[in-house]
Amino acid sequence: MRRDTILFVGFVALFAAVNAYLLSVGKVQGDWAGFGVIVAAGLTLAMYSFLYRDNPTFKLAEHLYVGVVAAYQLAQYWYNNLLSDVYNPLFRPEPGKGAAWGVLIPTALGLMMLTRFVPKISPVSRISFAFFVGVGAGLSIPRTISSFLLQQIEPTFKPIWTASAGFTMASLDTFLILLGVVSVLVYFSFSIEHRGAVGGVSRVGIWFLMISFGASFGYTIMARLSLLIGRMTFLLRDWLHVQIQ
Amino acid sequence: MNRLLNIDRRIIFLFVFAGVVIPLLWSFNLPVKPTPTVQAIYDTVEAVAQKNGRVLIAFDYGPSLVAELRPMALALLRHCFRRGVKVVGITLHPEGVGMAQDAFETVSKEFSREYGRDYAFMGFKPGGGAFILNMGQDFQATLPKDSRGNDTRAMEITKDIRSLKDFDYVVDLAGSAVTEIWIAYGQERYRFPMASGCTAVMAPDMFPFLQAGQLNGMMGGLAGAAEYETLAGASDAATRNMTPQSVVHLVILTFILFGNLVYFLGRRAP
Numbered sequence: 001m002r003r004d005t006i007l008f009v010g011f012v013a014l015f016a017a018v019n020a021y022l023l024s025v026g027k028v029q030g031d032w033a034g035f036g037v038i039v040a041a042g043l044t045l046a047m048y049s050f051l052y053r054d055n056p057t058f059k060l061a062e063h064l065y066v067g068v069v070a071a072y073q074l075a076q077y078w079y080n081n082l083l084s085d086v087y088n089p090l091f092r093p094e095p096g097k098g099a100a101w102g103v104l105i106p107t108a109l110g111l112m113m114l115t116r117f118v119p120k121i122s123p124v125s126r127i128s129f130a131f132f133v134g135v136g137a138g139l140s141i142p143r144t145i146s147s148f149l150l151q152q153i154e155p156t157f158k159p160i161w162t163a164s165a166g167f168t169m170a171s172l173d174t175f176l177i178l179l180g181v182v183s184v185l186v187y188f189s190f191s192i193e194h195r196g197a198v199g200g201v202s203r204v205g206i207w208f209l210m211i212s213f214g215a216s217f218g219y220t221i222m223a224r225l226s227l228l229i230g231r232m233t234f235l236l237r238d239w240l241h242v243q244i245q
Numbered sequence: 246m247n248r249l250l251n252i253d254r255r256i257i258f259l260f261v262f263a264g265v266v267i268p269l270l271w272s273f274n275l276p277v278k279p280t281p282t283v284q285a286i287y288d289t290v291e292a293v294a295q296k297n298g299r300v301l302i303a304f305d306y307g308p309s310l311v312a313e314l315r316p317m318a319l320a321l322l323r324h325c326f327r328r329g330v331k332v333v334g335i336t337l338h339p340e341g342v343g344m345a346q347d348a349f350e351t352v353s354k355e356f357s358r359e360y361g362r363d364y365a366f367m368g369f370k371p372g373g374g375a376f377i378l379n380m381g382q383d384f385q386a387t388l389p390k391d392s393r394g395n396d397t398r399a400m401e402i403t404k405d406i407r408s409l410k411d412f413d414y415v416v417d418l419a420g421s422a423v424t425e426i427w428i429a430y431g432q433e434r435y436r437f438p439m440a441s442g443c444t445a446v447m448a449p450d451m452f453p454f455l456q457a458g459q460l461n462g463m464m465g466g467l468a469g470a471a472e473y474e475t476l477a478g479a480s481d482a483a484t485r486n487m488t489p490q491s492v493v494h495l496v497i498l499t500f501i502l503f504g505n506l507v508y509f510l511g512r513r514a515p
Binding site for chain 1: 255258261262265266269270272307309310311312313339340342368369370371374375378390392425428429430433434444445446448449453456457458459465466467468482485486489490493494497
């Protein structure tokens with residue numbers, strides 16, 4: 001047998017032995033809640049087994065996750081949207097109210113999208129897509145311009161120095177934001193040759209970009225480690241019942 | 246030197262693993278100092294409590310982000326319920342339903358809060374921006390029922406809510422660009438005070454919105470949650486997990502310095 005196969009069989013046997021021990025001493029209950037803890041622990045270990053090498057347990061856990069999430073989301077869409085907003089208003093209206101026929105229009109538009117799966121009638125889906133793109137563009141363009149452009153420009157043009165307050169720490173922030181915006185914009189201006197003064201400002205822009213990427217990467221490490229700590233806490237406290245601080 | 250430069254990545258994983266597990270087993274306390282962005286959320290909730298107001302919390306996250314965002318949700322709910330602030334929950338993320346229900350059930354039991362009077366959960370609705378705009382125009386017509394099938398017009402907590410503007414504060418807990426949708430279609434359009442509780446990955450993207458005043462506060466990742474727990478006087482998972490987090494950061498910093506040192510020494514060597 002290959003070394004990886006021995007390792008794989010060994011880990012599965014160890015996992016089974018640990019669970020058998022936990023069940024025998026009553027640390028994990030022999031009910032559905034206990035079964036859930038064992039499954040969650042097994043899947044957590046299966047996902048982290050990828051750190052050693054890609055393997056069948058990782059693949060199994062990965063595919064299970066995709067399947068479970070798809071089924072859970074379908075159930076949520078059914079109960080929170082299709083049942084409450086489409087089926088009930090049409091077929092089970094509240095006492096004293098008639099069927100909400102208006103619901104048929106968006107329902108028909110939604111169903112027309114599914115005609116993409118039948119090549120012969122698939123052009124019908126274009127009506128739905130046209131509606132979707134039109135409404136989407138109409139809603140998003142003014143909101144995007146207002147929120148992500150105009151509102152973002154405003155703090156860039158705050159005064160750095162005022163007669164009443166002079167130059168404060170807030171002024172330094174404002175100056176750095178202004179410098180960052182201008183230098184990065186210059187860096188991305190490819191129609192001008194980056195030499196002399198333009199080249200210098202462009203180099204400052206690169207520094208701003210590098211610091212920004214570094215900050216993002218640092219935050220990403222922090223986020224991933226938080227997830228690791230969360231899973232370790234689960235394995236130690238909820239599965240193995242080890243006293244953690 | 247060459248062997249040190251080509252160290253097996255699995256050895257680094259072992260160090261990271263030890264950096265997480267050892268502080269969890271033998272903990273030591275590290276001080277958590279709240280930052281102004283987290284303090285701003287705490288102060289706003291306090292101000293809402295002064296006028297017996299209402300807060301809308303959007304639970305826009307799934308189980309994969311529980312480690313970072315659940316501590317935030319619990320700390321925020323504990324603060325609101327302790328100060329008598331009414332809370333309405335909602336989610337634009339289908340997986341957020343279970344997250345919101347878990348958070349409400351956990352904290353409402355601790356403070357004996359009553360569903361429909363002190364808190365309510367409106368469930369999940371798709372539609373993103375269009376749904377937020379609809380809530381801003383007519384909250385009760387957009388959400389005639391809550392997640393339990395109760396009439397929104399009859400429930401004490403929601404009976405006089407006409408628009409998103411009727412909420413004194415909106416906090417979005419998310420690990421994706423959903424917060425930007427809330428800002429563009431909700432905060433910008435209806436001008437309610439808003440804060441973000443986001444994963445650390447998302448935190449750098451939120452700073453421009455803080456700078457522009459579109460957000461008045463932000464909790465970023467586990468550190469943000471720990472800061473809020475400290476402010477609310479309810480230390481829990483986030484505060485406890487900041488110790489292994491800090492230790493692993495030191496481990497990673499050590500490896501970065503070590504890697505650079507070996508690299509530069511290797512370049513000098515003939």
